[in-house]
Amino acid sequence: MDEETKIPQATAKRLPLYYRFINNLYLQGKKRVSSKELSEAVKVDSATIRRDFSYFGALGKKGYGYNVEYLLSFFRKTLDQDETTEVALIGVGNLGTAFLNYNFMKNNNTKIVVAFDAQKERVGGEIGGVPIEHIDNLEEKMGNVSVAILTVPSQAAQGITDRLVAKGVSGILNFTPARITVPSTVRVHHIDLSVELQSLAYFLKHYPL
Amino acid sequence: MDEETKIPQATAKRLPLYYRFINNLYLQGKKRVSSKELSEAVKVDSATIRRDFSYFGALGKKGYGYNVEYLLSFFRKTLDQDETTEVALIGVGNLGTAFLNYNFMKNNNTKIVVAFDAQKERVGGEIGGVPIEHIDNLEEKMGNVSVAILTVPSQAAQGITDRLVAKGVSGILNFTPARITVPSTVRVHHIDLSVELQSLAYFLKHYPL
DNA sequence: CAAAAATCGTGAGTGATTTCACAAAGTCAG
DNA sequence: CTGACTTTGTGAAATCACTCACGATTTTTG
Ligand SMILES: NC(=O)c1ccc[n+]([C@@H]2O[C@H](COP(=O)([O-])OP(=O)(O)OC[C@H]3O[C@@H](n4cnc5c(N)ncnc54)[C@H](O)[C@@H]3O)[C@@H](O)[C@H]2O)c1
Ligand SMILES: NC(=O)c1ccc[n+]([C@@H]2O[C@H](COP(=O)([O-])OP(=O)(O)OC[C@H]3O[C@@H](n4cnc5c(N)ncnc54)[C@H](O)[C@@H]3O)[C@@H](O)[C@H]2O)c1
Numbered sequence: 210m211d212e213e214t215k216i217p218q219a220t221a222k223r224l225p226l227y228y229r230f231i232n233n234l235y236l237q238g239k240k241r242v243s244s245k246e247l248s249e250a251v252k253v254d255s256a257t258i259r260r261d262f263s264y265f266g267a268l269g270k271k272g273y274g275y276n277v278e279y280l281l282s283f284f285r286k287t288l289d290q291d292e293t294t295e296v297a298l299i300g301v302g303n304l305g306t307a308f309l310n311y312n313f314m315k316n317n318n319t320k321i322v323v324a325f326d327a328q329k330e331r332v333g334g335e336i337g338g339v340p341i342e343h344i345d346n347l348e349e350k351m352g353n354v355s356v357a358i359l360t361v362p363s364q365a366a367q368g369i370t371d372r373l374v375a376k377g378v379s380g381i382l383n384f385t386p387a388r389i390t391v392p393s394t395v396r397v398h399h400i401d402l403s404v405e406l407q408s409l410a411y412f413l414k415h416y417p418l
Numbered sequence: 419m420d421e422e423t424k425i426p427q428a429t430a431k432r433l434p435l436y437y438r439f440i441n442n443l444y445l446q447g448k449k450r451v452s453s454k455e456l457s458e459a460v461k462v463d464s465a466t467i468r469r470d471f472s473y474f475g476a477l478g479k480k481g482y483g484y485n486v487e488y489l490l491s492f493f494r495k496t497l498d499q500d501e502t503t504e505v506a507l508i509g510v511g512n513l514g515t516a517f518l519n520y521n522f523m524k525n526n527n528t529k530i531v532v533a534f535d536a537q538k539e540r541v542g543g544e545i546g547g548v549p550i551e552h553i554d555n556l557e558e559k560m561g562n563v564s565v566a567i568l569t570v571p572s573q574a575a576q577g578i579t580d581r582l583v584a585k586g587v588s589g590i591l592n593f594t595p596a597r598i599t600v601p602s603t604v605r606v607h608h609i610d611l612s613v614e615l616q617s618l619a620y621f622l623k624h625y626p627l
Numbered sequence: 628c629a630a631a632a633a634t635c636g637t638g639a640g641t642g643a644t645t646t647c648a649c650a651a652a653g654t655c656a657g
Numbered sequence: 658c659t660g661a662c663t664t665t666g667t668g669a670a671a672t673c674a675c676t677c678a679c680g681a682t683t684t685t686t687g
Pocket of ligand 2: 221307308311312319508509510511512513514534535536537553568569570571572578580593594595610611612
């Protein structure tokens with residue numbers, strides 16, 4: 210929290226990606242890896258990888274590369290892979306159901322532990338092992354998860370957000386097109402799938418490679 | 419393509435977002451809007467918005483703001499909203515099905531026109547009006563869509579990608595955790611949902627607000 | 628109509644991120 | 658053990674993105 214505060218955000222966003230690939234290498238039995246190899250696998254410039262790693266000190270050895278096992282144990286510590294972050298999902302529709310079935314469980318430190326929906330028909334059962342509760346019981350049943358995934362219709366997004374924030378949630382992954390308002394102590398990541406698709410189309414037409 | 423090449427990528431990524439909010443304002447019957455109002459709605463600094471707009475020339479009027487209708491027609495042209503980009507979706511599983519039901523149709527210039535899967539049971543029917551074909555008939559049935567959405571298991575990603583590229587696809591929206599390799603003439607946007615969730619958790623622990 | 632208020636467009640400054648390029652330090656084959 | 662080769666870690670430069678702050682212009686109010 211003191212030294213690490215200095216890690217650039219762009220670097221922090223790449224850490225889970227590195228972790229996943231290093232884990233793959235480990236499972237494949239590889240003993241060492243160079244920034245060049247890693248670069249080809251994750252499609253990030255090798256200098257950027259070395260720079261990213263260097264924020265954590267000298268993890269590699271010159272002329273050799275990085276020891277996979279050491280790197281893995283290092284990232285596991287750094288990303289708190291031992292400590293699971295519990296997550297609530299709000300809105301068990303098309304997207305929400307897909308996420309529940311998947312549940313982000315592969316090599317992962319996050320777990321959806323409860324889901325909520327407004328439709329009575331969906332409530333009571335479970336999907337992918339996650340119980341589905343009625344949204345009226347949000348405050349009561351959410352325990353103290355710190356992260357929520359929002360997959361409700363956009364009109365409902367702000368109202369639900371306010372309730373989540375009041376209950377102490379500190380991070381929201383928002384899949385609705387609505388831009389939600391939160392206190393400055395809460396972090397929101399927007400994933401706007403329509404925008405992604407549109408901007409890809411825009412890039413294709415206007416930034417020919 | 420000449421002048422526009424100079425538009426920063428960060429700006430280009432925000433254009434679809436602006437477009438959607440301006441369209442909302444138009445539907446609400448608003449006649450004018452300031453960068454400050456827009457800023458609150460889309461959560462982007464107002465100076466950034468003015469700068470973004472300024473790459474396209476002087477769209478506003480001092481002391482007044484921007485005329486909603488003019489802005490809308492301008493963005494419609496710029497984002498080619500009149501011309502629909504046809505999209506193919508590969509992998510009709512949990513995520514793929516959600517996307518087909520949604521089909522990105524709201525205020526949008528993109529449309530999924532065909533989907534493919536390897537399981538015979540899924541083939542033949544349609545979801546959200548999109549016919550589902552067998553992956554063996556990919557080359558034959560995909561027509562000449564220019565964009566593909568990849569929602570297959572990660573092991574299948576590279577193989578499918580190679581076939582898509584060979585068929586002339588120029589943009590891929592990749593939801594699999596695999597980092598795919600493509601010729602430099604093809605643009606890939608990765609949306610890695612596990613990474614998004616993990617990095618949100620990391621930020622919460624290491625970058626307290 | 629005049630003064631006050633609003634708001635754009637942008638030059639210049641700041642900050643963040645990426646990339647280059649190379650010395651230093653190690654590996655490895657013979 | 659030596660020389661050729663590899664690869665890291667990092668200063669410095671380059672690039673990219675964001676924000677401040679203000680003159681210019683228009684609207685609005687009384
Ligand atoms: N499905 C997609 O491919 C896709 C793509 C881009 C964006 N989105 C966005 O993601 C969100 C969810 O999309 P979806 O396709 O899953 O929609 P959906 O309609 O299938 O699911 C929404 C679910 O939320 C529930 N709900 C409604 N109001 C609620 C409330 N107040 N509290 C709790 N639950 C409530 C509904 O009962 C429903 O089950 C939407 O905002 C949509 O715009 C979806
Ligand atoms: N569902 C999620 O929430 C989620 C989250 C993060 C990442 N992902 C990734 O998205 C991808 C899809 O996830 P999902 O949950 O929809 O998986 P899924 O298993 O439900 O769906 C995959 C579909 O692809 C089809 N398929 C398999 N091989 C194929 C091939 N060669 N050609 C065509 N179709 C083929 C399968 O028949 C299946 O219908 C996976 O790579 C997954 O890692 C999913």
